[in-house]
Amino acid sequence: MPSEKLTFTGHTGAELAALLDKPSGPILATAIFAHCFTCSKDILAAKRISQRLASAGIAVLRFDFTGLGSSDGEFANTDFTSNVGDLLKAAEHMAGIGNPVSLLVGHSLGGAAVLKAAGEIASVKAVVTIGAPSDPAHVAANFGCHIDEIRKNGSAEVSLAGRGFTITKAFLDDIDSAELLPAVATMKKALLVLHSPVDMTVSIDNAADIFVAAKHPKSFITLDSADHLLSRAEDAQYAADVIATWAARYLDLPKPAAPIGAPEGIVRVDEADPKGFRQDISAGPKHHVTADEPIAYGGTDDGFSPYQLVSSGLGACTSMTIRMYARRKKWPLTHVSVDITHDKIHATDCDHCHTTTGKIDQFKRVITLEGDLDADQRKRLMEIADKCPVHRTLESEIEIVTKEAAPHGNVS
Numbered sequence: 001m002p003s004e005k006l007t008f009t010g011h012t013g014a015e016l017a018a019l020l021d022k023p024s025g026p027i028l029a030t031a032i033f034a035h036c037f038t039c040s041k042d043i044l045a046a047k048r049i050s051q052r053l054a055s056a057g058i059a060v061l062r063f064d065f066t067g068l069g070s071s072d073g074e075f076a077n078t079d080f081t082s083n084v085g086d087l088l089k090a091a092e093h094m095a096g097i098g099n100p101v102s103l104l105v106g107h108s109l110g111g112a113a114v115l116k117a118a119g120e121i122a123s124v125k126a127v128v129t130i131g132a133p134s135d136p137a138h139v140a141a142n143f144g145c146h147i148d149e150i151r152k153n154g155s156a157e158v159s160l161a162g163r164g165f166t167i168t169k170a171f172l173d174d175i176d177s178a179e180l181l182p183a184v185a186t187m188k189k190a191l192l193v194l195h196s197p198v199d200m201t202v203s204i205d206n207a208a209d210i211f212v213a214a215k216h217p218k219s220f221i222t223l224d225s226a227d228h229l230l231s232r233a234e235d236a237q238y239a240a241d242v243i244a245t246w247a248a249r250y251l252d253l254p255k256p257a258a259p260i261g262a263p264e265g266i267v268r269v270d271e272a273d274p275k276g277f278r279q280d281i282s283a284g285p286k287h288h289v290t291a292d293e294p295i296a297y298g299g300t301d302d303g304f305s306p307y308q309l310v311s312s313g314l315g316a317c318t319s320m321t322i323r324m325y326a327r328r329k330k331w332p333l334t335h336v337s338v339d340i341t342h343d344k345i346h347a348t349d350c351d352h353c354h355t356t357t358g359k360i361d362q363f364k365r366v367i368t369l370e371g372d373l374d375a376d377q378r379k380r381l382m383e384i385a386d387k388c389p390v391h392r393t394l395e396s397e398i399e400i401v402t403k404e405a406a407p408h409g410n411v412s
Helices: 044-055 080-096 109-118 136-153 169-177 181-186 205-213 233-251 306-329 375-385 389-395
Strands: 003-009 015-021 029-034 058-063 103-107 126-130 155-160 163-168 190-195 218-222 267-271 279-283 287-291 333-346 359-371
Touching (some): 015 044, 015 080, 029 044, 029 080, 029 233, 044 058, 044 103, 044 233, 044 267, 044 279, 058 080, 058 233, 080 109, 103 109, 103 233, 109 136, 136 155, 136 163, 136 169, 163 169, 190 205, 205 218, 218 233, 287 306, 306 359, 306 389, 359 375
Parallel strands (some): 029 103, 126 190
Antiparallel strands (some): 015 058, 333 359
């Protein structure tokens, strides 16, 4: 999935650095990801969620707030209100280039910012928070013994995650006066709250406050044992999958038009982990599966192997074909299941194959037919299994045409 570097002018007039993660195909919707306090657009959670949404046809703008990451400006001059202002500027920029924002995703204090900003962005239909505080003043807990110094001297240098940041009295005053829950109650957007019950940075009580304040439609998903930053890849991936599935329901994504000669549309496979083998596979905006390789082959075993996907196509088509025939005949078939195994065998072990040397692929099917069927009906249904279109495709001559896509994403 392509990523485009861009900049836009933030709330204070500073140039903010951003990445626009775009789908390989048409953009069906646009989202903004707001990162956590003193983080950046490049943390694992931001990357994985953006990649997963892009695989569903949703372009994602993730940017560094003023004074953070690669963005210009002085962090010491920012506060919660300026973060909300940066978000509004980001949405304004995307609308200006023809991609109005319909989804906001915010992590930690970024989650509080998207809740505050959502009501001011008319195009937004849905909002997602991850480990968000219900009161921006919660972030002051990070400053510990420095709070008195900040209030007395006007500012202090505070160490956060091993880095020094200047926190001002104006910042403390701003977060103290920020009222978030009234904005949640009136934003009139679909809301998904993601939070871990063992979050040691922002307690899960905050999620309860946000959820109670919000109006329906609203949803809550626990992140189980995840830490606040979703630093484990599996936690970031889980959050990404949940957000993509949930968002598709509320964004009313159009289905891409199918090319001539391909009535089922396009199946798109996007590399999700360039260091491993995980792949995002999507068919339009609503259908998604994951492919991977077993750990023994260098993968992370997070999805179907390629041959398992081929086997699943054969098994699903077999079951559907049997069901259609039994339904038309009104036979008492109550359930069908198909077990598929794949192997490589010597061509000489195949009784009906034209190939006589080397090895060939063999798919074995074990079909279970349940119901009060007589022997003739069972025999006929097993014959019908061989009429499955995927079965015929796999046994017929196949042509695979491969072209390289042009840099802009269209097929050359």
